Amino acid sequence: MTPQQQFEAQLGTLIDKLTLLSKAQLEAQLNGYKAAEVHTIQYIGDHPTANVTQIAKAQYVTRGAVSKMTQRLMKRGLIQRYQKPDNKKALYFRLTPAGEKIYQIHAQLSRGFQQRDQSVFENVAPAEIQATLAFLEHYNQHLTQEITKRGLEK
Amino acid sequence: MTPQQQFEAQLGTLIDKLTLLSKAQLEAQLNGYKAAEVHTIQYIGDHPTANVTQIAKAQYVTRGAVSKMTQRLMKRGLIQRYQKPDNKKALYFRLTPAGEKIYQIHAQLSRGFQQRDQSVFENVAPAEIQATLAFLEHYNQHLTQEITKRGLEK
DNA sequence: ATTTTTTTGTTGACAAAGAAACAAAAACAG
DNA sequence: CTGTTTTTGTTTCTTTGTCAACAAAAAAAT
Structure with a gap:
């Protein structure tokens, strides 16, 4: 599995789980x-x-x-x-x-949701969080370009 | 903005953009x-x-x-x-x-989607990608616990 | 100033999904 | 075995959204 595939898989389950939890609460x-x-x-x-x-x-x-x-x-x-x-x-x-x-x-x-997940952000190495944020930004920049390239912007 | 809020914001737009692009393609x-x-x-x-x-x-x-x-x-x-x-x-x-x-x-x-985004994974520092994957895993583990705690598992 | 184009919001027909009630079949408990 | 409970899939009604046609207003072009 390439890192890209790993990323997609992790992202997919993350979203599914967040959705499941917030829907039940709401x-x-x-x-x-x-x-x-x-x-x-x-x-x-x-x-x-x-x-x-x-x-x-x-x-x-x-x-x-x-x-x-x-x-x-x-x-x-x-x-x-x-x-x-x-x-x-x-x-x-x-x-x-x-x-x-x-x-x-x-x-x-x-x-409440924020408190629920706060521990993750507190217990993980700050560098790991910073790297994650940096990566998401990079990815977002790339997607913005792709959207522009295709003329799909809102 | 706390790192947690930054993460939520970045994740939100990332998903929106991925959805927009893949829907148009499909x-x-x-x-x-x-x-x-x-x-x-x-x-x-x-x-x-x-x-x-x-x-x-x-x-x-x-x-x-x-x-x-x-x-x-x-x-x-x-x-x-x-x-x-x-x-x-x-x-x-x-x-x-x-x-x-x-x-x-x-x-x-x-x-095609994979190729479209491949450059992101190629041009970003491997350490940044690895940290991101590690973080997503941590977050997923936490959410699994929360889901179990609340008896919401599928 | 008048015409043309674009923006803005609404509507109706329709598609996708959820929730709850249901029937049939399977699994379980004694 | 027999009766009860759970699982499985379907159906009806409701919610949410899209799409396309439309009218009114605003903006742009000439």
Whole structure:
């Protein structure tokens, strides 16, 4: 197995495991709210001046998906829509108090995830972590080039 | 930003970029076949003795999803269902010649992805790669423990 | 200033996946 | 063996997302 193949394999299982763990936690704590809903609430909470298109790009989904999701969240009273006086087309969103509550619970869960894995970052040699970060950066740079080369950027 | 937060951020964009690139490639080359279909064909090709439950566990989806997908692939003549004489319940699958063709195209594409990123693994210091692999292993070990602790294993 | 092009958001038809309820078969317990 | 429990796969309903066609508004071109 080449290092490249090893990397792919390790990355694959890592993602699977992180997904498994966070999904279970989210479901347990945010009963009644779906993962995609919470995800959008979190993004709007962090970016209260983002319009539909920007939310879509950031979450790697289509504008249609965001349009439907924001309508659903409005119906459930979790977000509010607003516009700026100088533009009748772009739509922006902010959290209602009810949405804010979800946002806070999610933020707390995120802190929990971080604490859960903190020991790994504390007990591994700092050089190993630094090398990993450097490598991921290198890989990301390469992929950015490839994306540009193919004209696939968002 | 703590190293842990940096890691999360780098990992997030890495995954987004890899997804973007491979999706575009798959769609371009395997026109008419969805990513999920190809994924299942590939798994069946590699594991011709896996039943529905095993396919589901390996791909982190529900048995229902696999049930539907295999039915679809059968209708399209890409896979065949078979049973073992001593068990009337478990279902197994193998590729038809048409499915084999998809499998081969996918395999070729995978080699293409590998070549696309090969330069990263060639031009980065071996020590950096080794440290990265070591770190991912450490992280994976930790997550395995956490999954076991919570009784979430597949 | 008017026309053309691009951006922005929505909609409807459809595809993929999850969850829960279910039936059939297999495994197990006594 | 017989009855109970577990495993296996399917089905229905719901959630989430894509895609493509569309209308309205904004931006760019001339």
